[in-house]
Amino acid sequence: MSKVFDRTEINGMVLENRFVRSATWEGMADNDGAVTPQLMATMVDLAKGGIGLIITGHAYVCPEGKAGPRQLGIYKDELIPGLKEMTAAIHRCGGKVVAQLSHAGRFAPEKLTGQAPLVVSAEEEAGKTLYHEITGQDIQEIVTAFADAARRAKAAGFDGVQIHAAHGYLLSQFLSPVFNRRQDTYGGEIHNRSRIHIEVFQAVREAVGKDYPVLIKLNCRDFVENGLSLDNSLKVGRALSDAGLDAIELSGGLLTGGQLSPIRPGIKPEEEVYYRDEARYFKNAISIPLILVGGIRSFQTAERLVEDVAADYISLCRPLIREPNLINRWKSGDRCKSECRSDNRCFVKGLKGNGIYCEMRNK
Numbered sequence: 001m002s003k004v005f006d007r008t009e010i011n012g013m014v015l016e017n018r019f020v021r022s023a024t025w026e027g028m029a030d031n032d033g034a035v036t037p038q039l040m041a042t043m044v045d046l047a048k049g050g051i052g053l054i055i056t057g058h059a060y061v062c063p064e065g066k067a068g069p070r071q072l073g074i075y076k077d078e079l080i081p082g083l084k085e086m087t088a089a090i091h092r093c094g095g096k097v098v099a100q101l102s103h104a105g106r107f108a109p110e111k112l113t114g115q116a117p118l119v120v121s122a123e124e125e126a127g128k129t130l131y132h133e134i135t136g137q138d139i140q141e142i143v144t145a146f147a148d149a150a151r152r153a154k155a156a157g158f159d160g161v162q163i164h165a166a167h168g169y170l171l172s173q174f175l176s177p178v179f180n181r182r183q184d185t186y187g188g189e190i191h192n193r194s195r196i197h198i199e200v201f202q203a204v205r206e207a208v209g210k211d212y213p214v215l216i217k218l219n220c221r222d223f224v225e226n227g228l229s230l231d232n233s234l235k236v237g238r239a240l241s242d243a244g245l246d247a248i249e250l251s252g253g254l255l256t257g258g259q260l261s262p263i264r265p266g267i268k269p270e271e272e273v274y275y276r277d278e279a280r281y282f283k284n285a286i287s288i289p290l291i292l293v294g295g296i297r298s299f300q301t302a303e304r305l306v307e308d309v310a311a312d313y314i315s316l317c318r319p320l321i322r323e324p325n326l327i328n329r330w331k332s333g334d335r336c337k338s339e340c341r342s343d344n345r346c347f348v349k350g351l352k353g354n355g356i357y358c359e360m361r362n363k
Helices: 037-048 077-092 136-155 170-175 195-208 230-243 276-283 299-307 318-322 326-331 345-354
Strands: 008-010 013-015 019-021 053-055 097-102 160-165 214-219 247-251 290-293 313-316
Touching: 037 053, 037 077, 077 097, 077 136, 097 136, 136 160, 136 195, 160 170, 160 195, 170 195, 170 230, 195 214, 195 230, 214 230, 230 247, 230 276, 247 276, 276 290, 299 313, 313 318, 318 326, 318 345
Parallel strands: 019 053, 019 313, 053 097, 097 160, 160 214, 214 247, 247 290, 290 313
Antiparallel strands: 008 013
């Protein structure tokens, strides 16, 4: 049996294979962020499909951090019962699930949150200030919000949590000189720009305990001018690893990154694995497990990444929207590549209020 089907563990969380469902926005929660039957059914399909670990869509940790309509929430205790029902359904199917904790920062639309978006550094458009620059008090409230969300996740039966610090959302904005021009202890050198990440991690760890898996999703690079560099990203990864983090999921790009965004359209065979070289760079320098996402579409590529020790786990998103049963198919011996066309039309469905869905699934 291929190494990708090894049983492994991350801080006591036993996984039946090395495949991970990477987080996305499903657009299937209700308007308050609560779990719906539609979202629960989607998670159960993933568990039945054989994926080793499910990472939920980014769940907002406070109301002002909401990124999009019908986004999953984890910002109040009243949401715990629905989340608990969902994790129990996943566990009954033999699955494992981690809650991704997120704050959208400047990408939190005022029409959804009712307030001006929080930004790391002051921004103006047409001479008008349209955003609220984060204060020291705001930072402490954000740190507390992540810790409280992690506590809720553990109470709801999640097997771990993942801190979202990629793709241009709030924690990613702190890391990126594109967004972070602060002159205080949270700006300047990478040690300062990553200060909030250490504070969030430490608060989350205190909330959930040392024997509970805590992961992070991190950009290897922003792939824009003056963005986060690979060397600085690795410094953040090392600092978090030294602090006791359990695993890193490596991604890249910004929501505003165009063709080099995290969800690049149209992947040719030679373009598979966006961050292969960056993954090898990380693997040579950190001792904790590395999960790699980004443009992986074939079993052979996934297997080679693990065998070549470029990554410990392989993370997929759009292929599992197209084929929730993909991992079972590969394990059965049908090793044909994913049927996903990477056309991003699945997200168009979500924006229409129906939840993400591949229109080719039943054709």
